[in-house]
Amino acid sequence: MSRHYCITCRYPQNACLCASIQPISPTTQLVVLQHPSEVEHKKNSVRILSLVVPKTLVYVGEFAADFADLQQYLTACNKPIYLVYPSTSSVSVEEQHINSDCVLLLLDGTWRKAFKILQLNPWLLQYPAVHLAQGYESRYRIRKSSRSDSLSTLEACAYMLNALEPALDIQPLTKAFDAMVTLRIKAMPSAVQARYLEPNTVNGKQSST
Template sequence: MLKRDYCPTCQYPKTVCICQVISPLQVCTHVIVMQHPSEVNHAKNTVRLMRLVMPNMQVFVGETAEDFTGLQTYLTQTTKPIYVVYPSETSQTASQCGAQADSIIILIDGTWRKAYKILQSNPWLLDYPAIHLEVEHASNYIIRKAKRPDSLSTLEATALLLSTLDPAADTTPLFAAFDAMVQHRLSAMPEDIKARYQLHNKEVK
């Protein structure tokens, strides 16, 4: 079997390179992702796309508090407001808690079960206010299964929150990269498999 050639920039196979749709996005919100180790090399990992579009974001990989000591140190040294993006009984929307664009938002990247495990293993996160998203539409992440139709990918959640914090922010570059990845994945699927990922009976071409 021939070894696939990968683009050194986007890290996708050269046959489905998405570099041509990557456009840098500059925002004043500092985006930090706590990523479960199992997501790092996942073919459908949207954090990889986010880093292409937002090179200034930070990604910390791990599960336990010991894995995130560097992040904890960084957060204790900043003067910016910090918010953890995770729905809970005490979480509020960004508007309710008065979050501003010049803030730090921490997202947890993983399945619901793995994200919950990270949250439980890092009780220090409870020191920061939790915010949840106001999701009005189902996710467009149709190539990855989710238990709930309103479950968003980490990229979609980030884009929605950035738009909430700063209505003038243009999150088009994030969705351009996201859509390119989804379409490339769909184009490589056999028709019968592709049909399983149709969203609301809308044909995906």
């Protein structure tokens, strides 16, 4: 029996997220370089990001040729451009002044796949790299990562926007993300659901309460 999908959010109708979607319009332009393996992933946070921030640009690929259109767009862009990627040369976005009217480039995939995209696209290294300060706790309970500080692409965007645009309400992003996580957990067998009890968090940072 075939499953019926919502034509708007593209999730199964019994897991439709439309009621949890509240679009926002940040000044910052979000651009996602997405690994092909993430496109149809059931836990794809970029799909939710694009619903909440409709102006998000998503380019799928691995090789430089896959991002030819993106490179043309960036070349013609008259805004500051930053690569969101932690490295020895990256700086904390919270500790420096960055004009919110800028472009943020984010790599969407596992750490290994994101690193591969970076290695295959050395042109990305021409842009200054920024990262989030330590202490953020991921709300992505249903997807494992090899790193304890791993955030989904949506979470990274939300916290980056919070740092760049303090007056912007990022709750629509976290609300929609939490709704997706909750629906995915509810779809699991009851014995499995117990593994994903929601931790206490405050503004994306771990709470001691």
